[in-house]
Amino acid sequence: DGGITQSPKYLFRKEGQNVTLSCEQNLNHDAMYWYRQDPGQGLRLIYYSQIVNDFQKGDIAEGYSVSREKKESFPLTVTSAQKNPTAFYLCASSIWAATGELFFGEGSRLTVL
Amino acid sequence: AQKVTQAQTEISVVEKEDVTLDCVYETRDTTYYLFWYKQPPSGELVFLIRRNSFDEQNEISGRYSWNFQKSTSSFNFTITASQVVDSAVYFCALAPPWDDKIIFGKGTRLHILP
Numbered sequence: 001d002g003g004i005t006q007s008p009k010y011l012f013r014k015e016g017q018n019v020t021l022s023c024e025q026n027l028n029h030d031a032m033y034w035y036r037q038d039p040g041q042g043l044r045l046i047y048y049s050q051i052v053n054d055f056q057k058g059d060i061a062e063g064y065s066v067s068r069e070k071k072e073s074f075p076l077t078v079t080s081a082q083k084n085p086t087a088f089y090l091c092a093s094s095i096w097a098a099t100g101e102l103f104f105g106e107g108s109r110l111t112v113l
Numbered sequence: 114a115q116k117v118t119q120a121q122t123e124i125s126v127v128e129k130e131d132v133t134l135d136c137v138y139e140t141r142d143t144t145y146y147l148f149w150y151k152q153p154p155s156g157e158l159v160f161l162i163r164r165n166s167f168d169e170q171n172e173i174s175g176r177y178s179w180n181f182q183k184s185t186s187s188f189n190f191t192i193t194a195s196q197v198v199d200s201a202v203y204f205c206a207l208a209p210p211w212d213d214k215i216i217f218g219k220g221t222r223l224h225i226l227p
Contacts, residue, residue: 031213040122042204042219043158050213058214090158101148101160102215 002027006091006105013078013085013112021076021108023091029103031096032074036060037088037107046089049074078110086112115140117207117218125224126195134190134221136205142166147181147188148206148215158204164188192223200225 004025013019025032034046045058049068063082068074074093078085088109092102116139126132138147149161162172164181172179176196180189192199202222208215 035217040219043217045214048213056213088156090156092158101163102150102158103160104158107156 004091004093004103004105006108009106009108011108011110013110015112016080018077018079019110021078021089021110023074023076023105025072025093025103027093027103028071029093029095030071031094032068033092033102034066034074034076035090035092037090043090046076085110115207115209115216117205117216119205119218119221121221123222123224125226127226128197129194131191131193132195132223134203134223136188136190136218138186138188138205138207140207140209142209144210146208146210148208149179149190150204150206152202152204152220154201195225197225197227199223
């Protein structure tokens with residue numbers, strides 16, 4: 001079945017460690033996104049990519065990095081520079097940006113100990 | 114500035130009651146898109162509807178209906194005869210057609226009580 005796969009679903013990390021969240025899609029979508037969700041905050045855009053080898057910062061990119069080496073993959077690295085990394089992270093894709101519907105993965109919950 | 118406000122943080126209704134989720138948006142653009150998404154307990158957001166700013170017709174899909182009023186910058190969502198499976202967080206969102214960023218509201222958590 002087509003869709004978006006995020007892994008791992010749950011992740012625990014010690015302070016000072018980098019961690020990479022995986023996002024893979026087999027929908028042949030050009031655009032991919034990473035959102036962060038905190039209780040009562042809604043969804044905030046971290047990074048997005050319209051095409052392979054290109055990506056742009058969203059509203060809260062500090063402390064995060066991404067790559068888009070393949071159309072189907074858009075991994076997110078949460079670096080030690082991110083001050084408050086504990087959150088629920090959602091990856092999404094769309095056939096074309098903004099005007100198309102977003103397809104979301106099931107999310108990755110990161111907890112920093 | 115573009116903004117989406119969902120003033121209702123949390124709503125609880127008894128099953129079979131009708132419930133309306135409010136969404137008010139701000140934009141200076143004349144062309145834009147509005148969306149509603151549902152986030153069930155599993156965490157994955159599910160697309161419900163997209164509305165073009167030039168199309169103010171109300172839409173009905175089964176027990177779901179949407180009321181778009183440009184005059185009041187609102188795009189409200191009504192669930193008729195609610196069911197326990199409707200329990201979720203619902204997000205309203207706004208996007209201009211030339212931008213890749215979709216702006217989400219903070220969501221409304223809906224509890225349908227049996």
